[in-house]
Amino acid sequence: MAAAAWAVRRVRLSAWRGEAAVTDERGQYLLSVPEIAGAVAEAVTDVDSADDASKLRARRLSGGMSNFLFVLLEASDGSVVGLMRVYGAGADATVVRADEGAVFGALSDAGLGPALLSEWAGGRIEAFVAGTPVESRTLGRPESASLLREILAKVAAMHKLVIPSGLSSSSLAGVENSMLFHQLGSWLGQLEEAAQEGRKVNEQRRLLLTLPDMPVSIELRALRDHVEWLEAKWRAMDGVRMGLCHNDLHGGNIMATADDEVVLIDVEYAGYSMVGVDLGNMACEMMHSYECENHPGFVVRADEFPSPETRAAMVACYLDAAGESSNDAAVAALMAQVDLGILSSHLMWALWSFIQARTSDIAYGYTAYGLQRLDQFVHGRKASTAADAAAKAALASEADSE
Secondary structure: OOOOEEOOOOEEOOOOOOOOOEEOOOOOEEEOHHHHHHHHHHHOOOOOOHHHHHHEEEEEEEOOOOEEEEEEEEOOOOOEEEEEEEEOOOHHHOOOHHHHHHHHHHHHHOOOOOOEEEEEOOEEEEOOOOEEEOOHHHOOOHHHHHHHHHHHHHHHHHHOOOOOOOOOOOOOOOHHHOHHHHHHHHHHHHHHHHHHHOOOOOOOOEEEEEEOOEEEEEEHHHHHHHHHHHHHHHHHOOOOOEEEEOOOOOHHHEEEEOOOOEEEOOOOOOEEEEHHHHHHHHHHHOOEEOOOOOOOOOEEOHHHOOOHHHHHHHHHHHHHHOOOOOOHHHHHHHHHHHHHHHHHHHHHHHHHHHHHHHHOOOOOOHHHHHHHHHHHHHHHHHHHHHHHHHHHHHHHHHHHHO
């Protein structure tokens, strides 16, 4: 979820055989050499064997909240040969790798994502996209209108892709079998199981996490109630648009190239889901910045959250890109789904963060991030409930007056 940028440290991939691991200059473990040597040899055309992999250097990229990222470079001239992605220790708790592989291949075949060069159980090597991560918080500004149109055109194209059966989510089974609720159900179950196994559940069923120097108690029953409420809201909505969704659309996962092309990357959480979740997540990400070196690793700028007018313009642009009518009725219908998608995004990344706080080997303020996303969900749920009550009261008053 974080935009990548060049890191200062460099790692030499020499003596692949006989070297147990690659570490940075502080001795921190980065990856095991033997398990990836063959993948490198397969991916790079002029590397014929694992021994020849010493021709390469790897430059680690900063960012990445669930993976370690490296650019593979020719040792002789520094030319780029690919991007190596090494899955973080806790990533598999929240990612279905078979789904990710299927979606990655579909995007690559459709020209919407990078090509796959090689893979192994713990990661993959893909074509390096020579571009710049988009800055999410600028997308709602007038000067970014052209870029936003290009992004939404690619997103709309992705939503229309069809993948053979076998994904955890289904385009035909509706809300209840969407990737969103597959994820929420799985992640909530993991949190409940982890809390019980660790004997950290008291009579109120609370999960204990930590912030620096401070324990944090999270009520699991409240999380389950939130998931059930959200699913009921989606089920009650008419005309829900489904598609193959990215489910993690933010600037760091959208690359803009020098020739004004847009490439979607990092499809770990992709699957068939509600289109409103994808667009709602984009809106949420406009107020989050992950280019922060200090703990907790992110900044929230509430004033950057797009206004209703900006969100409506984004929805109209999406409908135009999809080749559909963008009249007021069509925009209003999709806007209602985007608003619910915003709440979905908050709850999804809250649960994700709580799992990462327990399992990830990446230094990041996951607990703090999850708490602020959960707080935004709770406030949004209260506002939605109040609006529903007001609308119900207005209808009752109108009926009485008749």
